[in-house]
Amino acid sequence: MGQTIIEKIISKHAGKPVIKNEIAIVSVDGVMASDTTAPLAIKAFREMGGKKVWDSDKAFLVIDHASPAPNERIANLHSMMRDFANEQGIKLYDVGEGICHQLMVENGHVKPGQLFLGADSHTCTYGALGAFATGVGSTDLAGTMLTGKTWLKVPATIKIIFEGRFPQGTSAKDLILHVVGMVGIEGATYKAVEFTGPALEDLSLSSRMTIANMTIEMGGKAGFVDTTGLELPYSFEDIKPDADAVYEKVITVDVSALQPTVAVPHSPDNVAPIQDVVGTPIHQAFIGSCTNGRLEDLHAAAEILKGKKIHEQVRFIIGPASQEVFNEALSDGTVEILSKAGVKFIPSGCGPCVGTHQGIPGKGENVISATNRNFQGRMGNRDSQIYLGSPATVALSALHGKITDPSTLHKEEILI
Amino acid sequence: MIVKGRTHLYGDNIDTDRIIPGKYTKTLDMSDLANHVLEDLDPEFRTKVKQGDILVAGDNFGCGSSREQAPLALQAAGISAVVAQSFARIFFRNAINIGLPVIEAPDHTIADGDDIEIDFSEGNITNASRQEQYQGTQMPDVMINILAADGLVNFLKENGKYELS
């Protein structure tokens, strides 16, 4: 029987051929934990009797979720991570260096064909470069730090084929929101999702990351973006599925019919075409996160805001996905355009995405955000409403103080 | 292993942000977690829950983040087991890893306040309040063994490596 890509990657790491639903012990190429999950993982590692991480070049810690530390308790947890990294000789990315997933990809800690575990659910993002990467909890991560291995059940794969071309005003974010709405918040639970088709071939690595990132919003174990057309600074093997590979389901999506799409409160699969919510007043706008905090996302906002001022009722916050992204945006003039338009930059990190500190919305307020989750209370206040959209939708809505459709951008501009 | 208790019933798609909001997860003190468990979903839960109670839910319980603080918060608040029609993958795995017994029972019709008994070895649930029985989904051996060791920490401490059966 033929194998899917996911089955091929897992087979390589299990040292024997496996197919869906089999349970296997696999070797792991790398692990990562953030300041939400590392302290518990370190504690569990020690309780397991752990003295030395299995391979100090393959474990990474990142301080990004509550960074810089907002209080004493969290500052102490950060110190615990630094001490552990020093003791073990492992790489730690400190305050403001970036969001864990961005850093793993940007710095080449994960590569195509590898098997990577992160103690964060959006670890599925690395499927963008053809890796099998999945999120685990702290204790599982500790188990891998100890043994270099984990156990897993080989997932069945849902294949989604994207035909056609992206219409004006739409982006990878609109596409993945549309797919999450179609598949549903648990539609891919325990499954892997393989994204493929001609519409993806011209996409940048950043856009591919936006797509793979939200696989977990369908419950998926891993997302995998076909590497055709992917450009990386090193050579890699294109892994293709066998012609007779068995899929759980094959879905075809015509991208030409895509419209700007938003997720409305309180679930990422609660999606609607933007026309349904156009005119909703906005109090806070946010571009950032592992979904949409990269240079092309900042460019999309700058294109809309160049020479303009955001609406006076709106607080517009941007948290670049990494300091590297910020530095590039600084050198090419993007930061200046956005800052002059009234955007407030915060240090690279998770920021408002996770509601720990920085940018918590007030009671009754509406937020338009380029992040991946709009669960009730996600941004730190259960009495606020979060709408998810593309960076263009966020920037244009911030400009007008209400949700605005970027596909009508040119018409709108004439009216202003 | 048998767990008996009174139930608290919630609905479908209870995400980890509602089990324990992100702003409370940065701690190693389990009582911090217990104090805020489920507070955005049911502000009364904390005062209602008693040691040994069982949480019951519909589909896709624990979706969202990989935070292990979600099952830890339930455990610290006194919850002795979780029954759901289905679970999100990472939550299910985390719960077993920390030694919180969980069972998937797709056809359960348990109501709030029922007295139930879960037999984890047989994989079934008896509802004493309604004289009903529900069959649970079989867990793989690797998970049964981790649960039997009271979690992955003890399992690896004793075995030093993963074993499939």
Ligand code: SF4
């Ligand atoms: S940016 Fe948001 S979704 Fe991404 S890792 Fe940080 S908290 Fe999680």
